[in-house]
Amino acid sequence: MRKFCGCLLAGLALLGCAERKTIDVFFVADVQGFYFSRPEPRLNNQIAGGYGILKNFLLAQPTQNYLLFDGGNWFGSRAEGTLSKGAYVAPLASEVPFTVGTLTDKDLVYGWPAARDIVKQLKYPLVAANLRLENQIPWPLHDYQIRTVDGIKIGIFGLVAPWTKDQERLPGLTALDPIEVAQQMTALLKEKEVDAIIVLSALGLADASGVNNTALATEVEGIDLILSSNQDSEAPESETIKNTLIVYPGSKLDSVGHITLSFTQNHQLRKMQFEDMPLLKETYGEDETIANQANQFLSATRKQMSKTLSHAAQEITTDLNAQSALGGVFAQCLHKFAKLDGAILNAGSIRSSLPVGTITEFDLYKSYPYGDNITFVTLKGAALTKALEASLNAPDNFPQIAGFSVQYMPTSSGKRITRVTLDNGRIVRPADTYRVAVTDHVLAGGFGHEEFINALEFKSTFVEARQILRGCLLRQKTVEVPSTKGRWKQVS
Numbered sequence: 001m002r003k004f005c006g007c008l009l010a011g012l013a014l015l016g017c018a019e020r021k022t023i024d025v026f027f028v029a030d031v032q033g034f035y036f037s038r039p040e041p042r043l044n045n046q047i048a049g050g051y052g053i054l055k056n057f058l059l060a061q062p063t064q065n066y067l068l069f070d071g072g073n074w075f076g077s078r079a080e081g082t083l084s085k086g087a088y089v090a091p092l093a094s095e096v097p098f099t100v101g102t103l104t105d106k107d108l109v110y111g112w113p114a115a116r117d118i119v120k121q122l123k124y125p126l127v128a129a130n131l132r133l134e135n136q137i138p139w140p141l142h143d144y145q146i147r148t149v150d151g152i153k154i155g156i157f158g159l160v161a162p163w164t165k166d167q168e169r170l171p172g173l174t175a176l177d178p179i180e181v182a183q184q185m186t187a188l189l190k191e192k193e194v195d196a197i198i199v200l201s202a203l204g205l206a207d208a209s210g211v212n213n214t215a216l217a218t219e220v221e222g223i224d225l226i227l228s229s230n231q232d233s234e235a236p237e238s239e240t241i242k243n244t245l246i247v248y249p250g251s252k253l254d255s256v257g258h259i260t261l262s263f264t265q266n267h268q269l270r271k272m273q274f275e276d277m278p279l280l281k282e283t284y285g286e287d288e289t290i291a292n293q294a295n296q297f298l299s300a301t302r303k304q305m306s307k308t309l310s311h312a313a314q315e316i317t318t319d320l321n322a323q324s325a326l327g328g329v330f331a332q333c334l335h336k337f338a339k340l341d342g343a344i345l346n347a348g349s350i351r352s353s354l355p356v357g358t359i360t361e362f363d364l365y366k367s368y369p370y371g372d373n374i375t376f377v378t379l380k381g382a383a384l385t386k387a388l389e390a391s392l393n394a395p396d397n398f399p400q401i402a403g404f405s406v407q408y409m410p411t412s413s414g415k416r417i418t419r420v421t422l423d424n425g426r427i428v429r430p431a432d433t434y435r436v437a438v439t440d441h442v443l444a445g446g447f448g449h450e451e452f453i454n455a456l457e458f459k460s461t462f463v464e465a466r467q468i469l470r471g472c473l474l475r476q477k478t479v480e481v482p483s484t485k486g487r488w489k490q491v492s
Contacts, residue, residue, distance in 0.1 A: 023066070023152060033082065034252040071230070073104040073232075104204070105202065119141065161175065198226075224243070225247070226244060305360065326350055331402035344399055351368070381434060384428060393415055
């Protein structure tokens with residue numbers, strides 16, 4: 001077990017520190033579809049993880065007077081989480097005595113109505129103080145909660161990472177500045193005379209704006225504990241900034257973060273200690289009811305994953321640094337769906353080739369594991385060329401295109417596009433207007449694909465790229481690989 005300590009109010013003397021009260025806080029986050037027990041590589045392939053072992057772990061605690069928090073990020077890229085759009089969350093998580101939870105922007109990938117249906121079924125409240133729908137916190141979310149344990153009042157609020165580039169997929173839903181909201185919430189909770197403040201933060205890792213947990217701890221006075229989610233890392237982490245302890249419990253629900261809060265007799269928070277506690281079946285056993293429910297979800301998922309979509313006469317390969325056969329197939333599928341001037345995918349989203357022979361649902365998920373939606377963008381020819389040029393210069397993330405071809409030349413400062421020609425023979429002109437289909441990942445920056453946000457108009461289809469690819473493969477008895485020759489042509 002790993003232990004991390006953050007000491008507060010050092011130098012307290014003659015305040016009865018020996019006679020202190022402690023509160024146990026447990027925290028899980030970024031389940032990402034790993035709701036079941038399985039051999040876990042991080043834990044030497046011991047059987048671990050899942051809600052069933054978590055429930056037994058909690059029953060094994062010496063006191064049941066604890067606080068248990070859920071950090072959200074339920075879907076992840078695994079088929080077990082995404083195929084059912086999170087149908088497992090309410091039935092399984094509600095079997096565990098969570099105190100309060102939050103959600104992340106990734107839990108909104110299917111839109112707010114789908115997320116709301118999950119939240120309504122949960123038996124514990126979710127807090128997201130900076131989310132707004134028509135200027136109100138979306139029902140049934142809350143801005144904060146207060147819980148009293150052994151006479152000590154704990155204030156809890158949640159924060160969701162703001163999005164700025166792809167709000168079309170969440171019409172009417174916005175995320176306010178988390179620093180400003182956190183300052184307001186800490187002031188409010190202090191007025192309510194809480195003894196400690198806990199933030200369920202889905203801010204994740206630092207983004208271009210610099211808004212993350214470090215900024216939160218640095219700029220907002222009065223936060224004692226930040227429970228972090230939305231980091232997609234298997235390793236638990238902890239650090240202390242000023243008087244704030246920041247804890248990330250690791251993803252995949254293979255362990256639980258345990259934070260011990262120590263208070264003096266007059267309810268002053270003196271010390272916080274964090275340890276990573278693996279959820280081992282050998283140690284705690286597994287709740288049979290939850291295990292049976294999980295197996296039913298797994299069985300349904302695996303049955304769907306074995307479904308045949310199409311066939312391939314040869315392996316259809318991918319390439320991070322060039323237009324690939326599979327990139328051509330997928331981009332062509334999106335182009336046929338959109339019926340626009342073109343379609344663009346980033347190579348980094350295509351994670352593996354499609355095999356020779358039978359292509360199953362599982363093969364598609366391995367190849368394209370992300371829940372990206374497709375957005376139609378309208379932009380001037382000059383902006384389209386600039387966006388394609390930025391994408392062309394993105395390392396290990398070559399743009400996969402359909403509907404047009406591109407000529408480019410190498411220069412001392414990078415590759416420069418000299419001509420873009422549509423498949424109908426029209427040359428793209430700077431002042432003319434064009435429409436292309438992109439994934440919301442590309443629209444949001446996509447590791448180098450960062451210029452499409454300068455479009456004139458955005459129209460979200462609210463349709464997943466993988467849903468389009470699935471239908472496209474189903475319509476082909478044998479996958480037709482379009483010629484990629486000439487899509488990208490280097491000229492001198």
